[in-house]
Amino acid sequence: MTDVDLHVDLLGKRLASPVIAASGTFGFGPEYADIQDLRVLGGISGKGLTLNGQPGNPGERLYETPSGLMNSIGLQNPGVAHFIEHELPAMKTLGTTVWANLGGHTIEENVEGVRMLCEAGIDFLELNISCPNVKQGGLAFGIRAVDASEVVTAVRKVCTVPLVVKLSPQAENLTEMCKAVEAAGADGISLCNTFQACAIDLERRKPVFANTFAGLSGPAVRPIALRMVWQAVGAVNIPVIGLGGISTGKDALEFIMAGAAAVQVGTANFLDPCACTRIVNEMADWMQAHGVHSLDEIRGCARNN
Amino acid sequence: MSAINCKAKVIGQQAVAPDIRRLTVEWADPRPEFRPHAGQFYMLRCWAADEAPVLSRPISVHDFDAASHTLTFLYQVKGQGTEKLSALKAGDTLSLTGPCGNGFDVAAAAKSGTGRVAVVGGGIGTAPLLLLCKELAAAGAKPELYVGFRDEPYGLEEFLPYCAAVSVATDSGAVGYHGLVTGILHPENFDLILACGPNVMMKGVYKLCAEHNTPCIVSLERKMACGLGACLGCTCMTKVGPRTVCKDGPVFAAEEVFDLD
Ligand SMILES: Cc1cc2nc3c(=O)[nH]c(=O)nc-3n(C[C@H](O)[C@H](O)[C@H](O)COP(=O)(O)OP(=O)(O)OC[C@H]3O[C@@H](n4cnc5c(N)ncnc54)[C@H](O)[C@@H]3O)c2cc1C
Ligand SMILES: Cc1cc2nc3c(=O)[nH]c(=O)nc-3n(C[C@H](O)[C@H](O)[C@H](O)COP(=O)(O)O)c2cc1C
Ligand code: FES
Numbered sequence: 001m002t003d004v005d006l007h008v009d010l011l012g013k014r015l016a017s018p019v020i021a022a023s024g025t026f027g028f029g030p031e032y033a034d035i036q037d038l039r040v041l042g043g044i045s046g047k048g049l050t051l052n053g054q055p056g057n058p059g060e061r062l063y064e065t066p067s068g069l070m071n072s073i074g075l076q077n078p079g080v081a082h083f084i085e086h087e088l089p090a091m092k093t094l095g096t097t098v099w100a101n102l103g104g105h106t107i108e109e110n111v112e113g114v115r116m117l118c119e120a121g122i123d124f125l126e127l128n129i130s131c132p133n134v135k136q137g138g139l140a141f142g143i144r145a146v147d148a149s150e151v152v153t154a155v156r157k158v159c160t161v162p163l164v165v166k167l168s169p170q171a172e173n174l175t176e177m178c179k180a181v182e183a184a185g186a187d188g189i190s191l192c193n194t195f196q197a198c199a200i201d202l203e204r205r206k207p208v209f210a211n212t213f214a215g216l217s218g219p220a221v222r223p224i225a226l227r228m229v230w231q232a233v234g235a236v237n238i239p240v241i242g243l244g245g246i247s248t249g250k251d252a253l254e255f256i257m258a259g260a261a262a263v264q265v266g267t268a269n270f271l272d273p274c275a276c277t278r279i280v281n282e283m284a285d286w287m288q289a290h291g292v293h294s295l296d297e298i299r300g301c302a303r304n305n
Numbered sequence: 306m307s308a309i310n311c312k313a314k315v316i317g318q319q320a321v322a323p324d325i326r327r328l329t330v331e332w333a334d335p336r337p338e339f340r341p342h343a344g345q346f347y348m349l350r351c352w353a354a355d356e357a358p359v360l361s362r363p364i365s366v367h368d369f370d371a372a373s374h375t376l377t378f379l380y381q382v383k384g385q386g387t388e389k390l391s392a393l394k395a396g397d398t399l400s401l402t403g404p405c406g407n408g409f410d411v412a413a414a415a416k417s418g419t420g421r422v423a424v425v426g427g428g429i430g431t432a433p434l435l436l437l438c439k440e441l442a443a444a445g446a447k448p449e450l451y452v453g454f455r456d457e458p459y460g461l462e463e464f465l466p467y468c469a470a471v472s473v474a475t476d477s478g479a480v481g482y483h484g485l486v487t488g489i490l491h492p493e494n495f496d497l498i499l500a501c502g503p504n505v506m507m508k509g510v511y512k513l514c515a516e517h518n519t520p521c522i523v524s525l526e527r528k529m530a531c532g533l534g535a536c537l538g539c540t541c542m543t544k545v546g547p548r549t550v551c552k553d554g555p556v557f558a559a560e561e562v563f564d565l566d
Contacts, residue, residue, distance in 0.1 A: 027535035031552075034307045034339075035402070035533075047537070055547045062528045062538040064359045069530065076537045076547060218359060247354055270361070270530040271354040273310045273402050 004287045005294045006280060008042060008262050010239060011162035011187050013097055013123055015042035015262060017280045018295060019252065022243055022266030023048050023101035023126065023166075024073065026276075028087040029094045032269075036277040042262055043097035046087070048128050050103055051113040053079025059210030063199050068220030069267050070197055072209045075103060075131065080113045084120040097123040101166070103131035107154045118160040125161050127152065127186075130168040130193045142168035142193070145180035156185030164241065167191040167232070169221075174228055178235040189232055190241035190264060192225045218267035219245045226254055233259030233300065247271060249282020259300035308533055309339055310402045316375060317395045322459040324382045325429070326391050330399065332369065332376035339404065341366045341376060343411060343437035344524055344556045347403030348532040349378070352389050362386040363529045363551070365433035366404065368463075376401075379432040379460060405532045406555050409437050409499060409522065415444035417520065418496025422448040424468075425486060425510050427502025431460060433524060434501060438467040449495075453486030453506060485509065492519035500524070500559075511559035521559035525550050 006017040016039060023045040026032060038044065056076025063070040078086070080102070091098050100122045104110035114125055129142035129151060141147045152165055165186040171177040178189060194215025199208040208214075225244020232240045242260035246252050247268040255263045268275040292298055316329040332341065341347075343366065350361035368377035382391050393399060414422055422441060426434045431452055441448045450468040452458060456477045464471060472489050473481030482489045487509045492498055500510045501524040514521035527539035527550040534552030541550050543561045548554060 025531070025536055027531075027533065031531070031533040031535040035310045047535075055542070056537060056540055058542070060528070061540065062360075062530050062536075064357075066357065067355070067359065069359055071530075071536075071538060073537050073540075076540060219355065267359075268354065270536065271359060272400070273348075273531070273533070275354070 003293060004284045006284055008295065010042075010261055011124070013162070015097060016040060017042045018256065018262040018283070019276050019280050020045060020099065020241065020262055020264045021269065021276055022264040023099070023128065025266040025269045028083075028091050029096075030090050032273065033094060036274045039095035040277050040280050041096045043099050043123065044091065044094065045099035045101050045126050045264065046083070046091060047077055048075050048101045048103055049077045049080050049083055049113065050075055050105070050131070051080050051109040053077050053082060057210060060208050063208050063214065065199070065216065065220060068216050068218040069270065070199060070209070070214040070216050071194065072211055072214040074211075080116050084116060088120055088122070092121070099124040099126050099164075101126040101128055103128040105131060105133065106135060107151050110151055111154050111158055114155050115158040118158065122161055124164055125159055126164045126166050126190060127155055128166045128193065130166070130170075140168060140170065142171055142177070144172055145176045148177060149180040149184045152181050152184035152186055162187045164188040164190050166193055168193045169195050169224070169228060174231050175235040178232045182236040182238050186238060188239040188241060188261070189236060190243060191232055192221070192228055192244045195221050195224070217245070219247055221245045222251060226258055229255055229260055230258045230303075233303070246279065247275065249279050249284075249286055252279050252283055253286060253298070256295055256299050257302040259303055261299070307338055308403050308405050309334065310400065312398045313376070313401045315393045315395055315397045315399065318391070318393055321379065322457065325459050326380055326382065327367070327460075328378045328380070328390065328393060330376050330378075330401070331374055332401070333374050340371065341369045341404040342408040343440045344408035344433055345404040345406045346433070346532070346555065347378075347401045347405060348529070349390060349399060349401060351393055351397065351399035358385045360530050361400070361402065361532070362390070363405070363532055366436055367432050368435050368439070379429070379435075381429040402532055405551055407553065409440075409524075409556050411437070411440040411444055414497055414499065414522070415441060415446035420446040421495045421497075422446050423490065423492075423495045423498045424448045424450050425490060425498060425500040425502070426450070426452045427486060427506040428454055430502030430506070430524075432501075435460070435463055435467075437499065438464055442467040448499075451486050451490050453502065454480075487513055492517040495519055497522070507559065508563050511563050512565060514559065515565055523557060523559045523562065524555045525557060525562060526555065527551070
């Protein structure tokens with residue numbers, strides 16, 4: 001019997017396992033507390049926050065595709081102050097690391113949100129730069145490396161916890177983006193956010209979503225997400241957290257072998273509400289069957305030639 | 306409100322009408338906080354995580370018997386998901402997540418005014434109303450049932466023991482009143498009206514209720530991914546801000562979710 005140790009040391013914190021629940025798919029955690037033992041998880045990334053909160057998008061918000069899910073939630077959230085007062089206390093009792101996921105429409109909003117969250121006490125700050133930047137005509141911070149660099153530099157100055165920047169697959173040049181974010185002071189990178197996609201309702205002869213485009217996630221995007229994670233790992237010297245379509249232990253191990261420090265699981269939580277703990281168990285089973293004691297033995301192994 | 310996920314065993318499944326199935330499963334969890342109530346629902350899945358459709362399907366609790374641990378669903382076969390559910394046979398298992406949602410506040414309903422309650426259903430919207438009528442009857446407020454169907458009604462015999470009266474309207478005139486259920490409903494005779502059915506029906510019922518100042522409660526539907534309040538995919542804009550249909554609902558005061566125009 002191989003003794004399998006799944007823990008991950010990430011940026012000074014000890015994670016029980018490499019599996020972190022992805023933002024926007026896991027509420028703030030308590031929603032899943034009666035469903036599975038959350039202490040097995042490496043962490044929970046809460047629903048994406050904006051400083052002042054927002055009601056989210058009108059119209060359809062969900063649409064199924066072959067092995068995928070399109071969503072247009074529009075970052076519905078109660079705002080940072082509400083989160084700190086009402087959701088964070090419960091999140092801290094779940095026995096796993098707390099990741100606050102934050103986006104903003106201006107640099108100032110991002111900075112103020114990060115300052116408040118760090119003061120309130122969180123384990124990781126995951127900065128979602130896929131939000132439209134109102135000062136750049138709605139172009140997301142995550143498209144051009146210069147815009148990303150600017151917001152990360154500003155946030156870095158006030159961020160007192162490990163700063164993980166979550167990248168968008170829509171980035172103009174992924175390698176350049178990764179390097180820019182690292183140079184601006186990010187402690188880690190997570191990718192991918194959802195892939196911009198479109199669906200049309202034949203009966204209405206109109207796009208399904210009020211915003212025309214929506215974000216695609218789930219198993220359908222996994223091979224592309226894995227390619228991007230591979231590229232990110234090659235581009236930077238900071239930890240890369242991989243996500244996009246991970247639904248099984250084997251999927252997660254592919255990301256680890258590509259060099260990911262840890263992984264996140266999003267859409268799979270909807271396919272199976274116990275997905276996160278199941279994936280941890282499946283990883284352990286595979287490692288045991290293959291005589292692998294710890295993830296360090298296989299992390300990035302696929303890159304060696 | 307808390308939900309769990311488990312594998313449940315199918316006790317049996319019957320066709321109630323050509324496209325309507327009654328599915329009975331075992332719900333063995335004895336903990337009172339996970340006991341299903343009227344208006345709550347489950348996320349059902351009897352296909353693998355990597356099989357289509359991607360999402361599990363929300364189906365209301367039609368009936369629950371605590372003594373025999375049997376949980377019953379009544380559903381219409383519409384597309385891929387319900388098609389797969391309809392193939393379930395006794396002895397098969399399926400994944401259940403629930404009980405989800407707030408459900409009807411039966412204790413409050415039974416105490417409204419002098420306890421004259423009407424329950425209004427349209428088509429497959431009658432599914433959650435059986436347990437509702439049962440719980441109302443047990444709380445001492447046997448409701449009057451008003452139901453509308455396109456053509457032949459189904460499942461009504463089940464309701465008879467728990468209702469003071471049953472009135473039927475059909476679009477085709479096959480049974481009962483020829484027309485919409487709103488044509489036979491008189492809100493002035495009731496202290497409270499509880500409705501579930503197509504949106505147009507519920508809006509019609511709400512309008513009628515508003516004319517007579519009778520409070521109206523409705524149960525909404527939305528596409529759902531998690532059923533747990535975690536994804537915000539099922540949000541409906543209400544007069545008191547955005548609310549999740551899966552966790553804050555599906556049961557709402559009609560005036561919070563519908564406009565009168
Ligand atoms: C809280 C809740 C409780 C429900 N309870 C019941 C129930 O007790 N019995 C029952 O028969 N159905 C119920 N439904 C509706 C049921 O979930 C859908 O009919 C089902 O998801 C359709 O899945 P499908 O894969 O078979 O069809 P799909 O291929 O997904 O859809 C077939 C057709 O049905 C429409 N549709 C899909 N989902 C919904 C929905 N949520 N609401 C309205 N139209 C939809 C689609 O637009 C399409 O036209 C409930 C829905 C909710 C949200
Ligand atoms: C319904 C839904 C809501 C999401 N909300 C957020 C969010 O608020 N912030 C964020 O950074 N990512 C959000 N995401 C993206 C996921 O965290 C994840 O990056 C993406 O879905 C890819 O991973 P997956 O295929 O495992 O889901 C959301 C995804 C979904 C499906
Ligand atoms: S379905 Fe996920 S919040 Fe309602």
